[in-house]
Amino acid sequence: MKIAMIGAGAAGSVFASYLKMGGAELWLVDRYQAHMDKVAADGMTFRTPSCEFHLGGFHTAASAETIGKMDIVILMVKATQTDAVMPSLLPAIGGDTVVVSLQNGLGNEDVLARYLPKSRILYGFGTIGTELPEPAVCVSKPESGIIMRFGAAEKSKLSDEAGKYLEFTFNNGGCCASFEEDVRPYVWKKAISNSGYNTVSAVSRLKVGPLLADENGREIVREVWKEGCEVAKAAGVRDLWPEMEEELPRLAEGFATYYPSMAQDVLIHQRPTEIALLNGKIVEYGQKYGVPTPANSLLTRLVSCMQANYAETYRAVK
Amino acid sequence: MKIAMYGSGAAGSVFASYLRNGGADIILIDRYQAHMEKVAKDGMHFIIHQQEGGEYRDIVKQLPGFRTYTSAADAFAKEGKVDIIIFMTKATQLVQAIQDAQPVIGPDSVGVTLINGLGNDDNMFKFFAKDHCLVGSGVLGTAMPEPGTCVSTPAGGVQMNFGGAVRSEATDKACEHLLKCFRDGGCDAYWRKDDIYHYIWKKVIVNSTVNTVCAVLRLKIGEVEADPWGQQLFHQVIREACAVATAKGTPLDADDFIAHDHADIVTNIGDYYPSMCQDMLMHQRQTEIDVLNGKIAEYGKELGIDTPTCAILTQVVHAIQDNYDKQYFQK
Numbered sequence: 001m002k003i004a005m006i007g008a009g010a011a012g013s014v015f016a017s018y019l020k021m022g023g024a025e026l027w028l029v030d031r032y033q034a035h036m037d038k039v040a041a042d043g044m045t046f047r048t049p050s051c052e053f054h055l056g057g058f059h060t061a062a063s064a065e066t067i068g069k070m071d072i073v074i075l076m077v078k079a080t081q082t083d084a085v086m087p088s089l090l091p092a093i094g095g096d097t098v099v100v101s102l103q104n105g106l107g108n109e110d111v112l113a114r115y116l117p118k119s120r121i122l123y124g125f126g127t128i129g130t131e132l133p134e135p136a137v138c139v140s141k142p143e144s145g146i147i148m149r150f151g152a153a154e155k156s157k158l159s160d161e162a163g164k165y166l167e168f169t170f171n172n173g174g175c176c177a178s179f180e181e182d183v184r185p186y187v188w189k190k191a192i193s194n195s196g197y198n199t200v201s202a203v204s205r206l207k208v209g210p211l212l213a214d215e216n217g218r219e220i221v222r223e224v225w226k227e228g229c230e231v232a233k234a235a236g237v238r239d240l241w242p243e244m245e246e247e248l249p250r251l252a253e254g255f256a257t258y259y260p261s262m263a264q265d266v267l268i269h270q271r272p273t274e275i276a277l278l279n280g281k282i283v284e285y286g287q288k289y290g291v292p293t294p295a296n297s298l299l300t301r302l303v304s305c306m307q308a309n310y311a312e313t314y315r316a317v318k
Numbered sequence: 319m320k321i322a323m324y325g326s327g328a329a330g331s332v333f334a335s336y337l338r339n340g341g342a343d344i345i346l347i348d349r350y351q352a353h354m355e356k357v358a359k360d361g362m363h364f365i366i367h368q369q370e371g372g373e374y375r376d377i378v379k380q381l382p383g384f385r386t387y388t389s390a391a392d393a394f395a396k397e398g399k400v401d402i403i404i405f406m407t408k409a410t411q412l413v414q415a416i417q418d419a420q421p422v423i424g425p426d427s428v429g430v431t432l433i434n435g436l437g438n439d440d441n442m443f444k445f446f447a448k449d450h451c452l453v454g455s456g457v458l459g460t461a462m463p464e465p466g467t468c469v470s471t472p473a474g475g476v477q478m479n480f481g482g483a484v485r486s487e488a489t490d491k492a493c494e495h496l497l498k499c500f501r502d503g504g505c506d507a508y509w510r511k512d513d514i515y516h517y518i519w520k521k522v523i524v525n526s527t528v529n530t531v532c533a534v535l536r537l538k539i540g541e542v543e544a545d546p547w548g549q550q551l552f553h554q555v556i557r558e559a560c561a562v563a564t565a566k567g568t569p570l571d572a573d574d575f576i577a578h579d580h581a582d583i584v585t586n587i588g589d590y591y592p593s594m595c596q597d598m599l600m601h602q603r604q605t606e607i608d609v610l611n612g613k614i615a616e617y618g619k620e621l622g623i624d625t626p627t628c629a630i631l632t633q634v635v636h637a638i639q640d641n642y643d644k645q646y647f648q649k
Contacts, residue, residue, distance in 0.1 A: 200634075205647075206644055211637065216640070219633055294626030305535055305537070305551065309545060313537065
């Protein structure tokens with residue numbers, strides 16, 4: 001099958017590399033010219049914890065307008081940019097094309113549903129640490145177990161075929177993937193999880209370990225999670241709270257010694273965060289279903305204000 | 319009337335200096351021995367750092383005539399009971415302070431708290447009848463750069479509000495005396511005969527709003543106000559606080575507060591980091607969060623009024639101030 005990866009940054013390149021290894025015909029679409037040129041000329045160097053692979057045969061393009069019709073189009077641009085890139089993807093999307101979002105955050109399938117029927121939409125996410133240290137070199141640092149999950153926005157013959165093909169090809173390429181009957185609980189759980197420890201870590205400027213060791217820090221994360229679980233329940237997902245509550249102590253161990261991604265965005269790189277796709281989306285869905293989300297709303301406002309004012313932020317010197 | 323200032327740190331020393339400058343018969347009680355000895359020996363070096371039309375002018379006085387003690391027992395041995403005792407400790411230490419001050423407190427003594435924040439009155443009422451109790455707060459920057467020296471930095475406008483918890487012969491007499499001494503001493507103080515809680519709440523709401531939000535965001539007041547998300551945060555705190563104040567018997571309209579009180583703050587001190595920023599960002603010390611947003615959330619819970627913004631901001635500030643040593647900081 002012909003697959004286009006829209007957005008070939010670190011994660012897009014790694015996902016595409018797994019698919020290439022699994023036997024797919026891949027088009028990488030990204031405006032990062034040096035990366036595209038080098039991959040087209042010399043192929044991709046793909047590093048996993050155990051091996052380094054050299055993968056040739058990628059097609060590359062700066063825009064999807066010239067690549068022709070695809071069987072599967074995978075979106076890996078930042079979720080906030082989906083609306084901006086969709087018009088340029090339409091030439092690659094035919095009547096049988098399935099569009100897949102593996103982007104972070106909540107509600108990506110709803111954005112896609114504005115452009116094509118739900119029966120041709122898949123969505124999900126990967127749990128892989130990724131890096132792009134230089135053009136045409138990408139690094140995968142996967143967790144153990146299943147590292148990619150996706151499912152259909154609406155079950156159909158097309159979404160089923162595409163889902164099964166992707167599941168097979170990812171697994172064939174060494175990426176343990178699962179085409180889920182119902183992917184929503186996984187997507188919500190990941191987003192709720194992030195909206196708690198990730199966001200509160202950014203606001204409190206604490207690593208996850210000390211944050212969760214602190215009574216107040218732990219209480220805020222619990223409150224944010226509880227709200228998220230209530231919203232998920234209202235959206236028709238099963239009650240996630242019991243399993244999430246159980247996970248809290250393990251989280252403290254797993255993340256103890258580093259700053260999660262949003263804290264890195266705010267504290268180290270001063271770049272835009274994914275707040276609008278995490279806590280912001282929980283607030284939005286909460287409003288839609290009539291579930292109050294004051295904790296998520298407060299955090300959304302705090303981080304949105306922070307990221308709009310990096311230049312003015314007081315820098316402490318101890 | 320004999321006045322005791324119990325707790326003579328920066329604010330206590332400044333308030334006492336205004337009173338002494340106005341002719342009050344005043345004793346200081348504080349465990350800070352070097353400060354007490356220096357003031358007893360040389361008097362208080364009192365600096366008023368006055369701003370007029372953008373220019374600073376220092377008024378410097380050396381005020382004699384303070385009697386100082388490091389404990390209430392020592393004070394009682396020399397002075398007996400006092401007529402008025404003003405508490406200027408940290409809010410968290412108030413109950414202990416009143417207990418420790420018992421030797422100088424008689425049945426006719428009037429107790430006064432001018433400590434910032436909410437809930438100090440309830441602690442006073444555990445020891446003083448309401449008709450022997452004054453409440454209030456100062457609107458002054460204060461500092462104590464070294465023993466024997468204190469600095470007042472008035473912001474312009476009203477500098478002190480106080481009044482009886484209820485009106486009575488005892489509270490009226492004490493208020494009258496304090497008003498005269500403060501005013502004669504150069505402090506623009508106001509006796510709010512019937513509505514002191516109105517002024518206390520207004521100050522608390524201003525502090526709970528700009529102090530807390532700016533400290534967490536690490537931004538100046540004007541910068542937060544200019545950001546739509548930041549402005550929503552300000553307004554959210556004001557709305558919760560006004561609802562609680564109203565339920566507690568001090569009617570405050572949030573829209574009115576935003577249009578006037580909050581707008582004045584933004585206009586006048588938009589370019590400043592409020593005091594909690596100084597505590598949290600510059601000095602990494604404990605903040606007043608518990609008597610500001612924390613107390614609003616506590617009252618809200620008691621009264622069945624939703625105060626999630628205040629409650630969570632309190633938790634955020636706690637998580638930060640309990641972990642300064644573990645926080646990310648930029649070199």
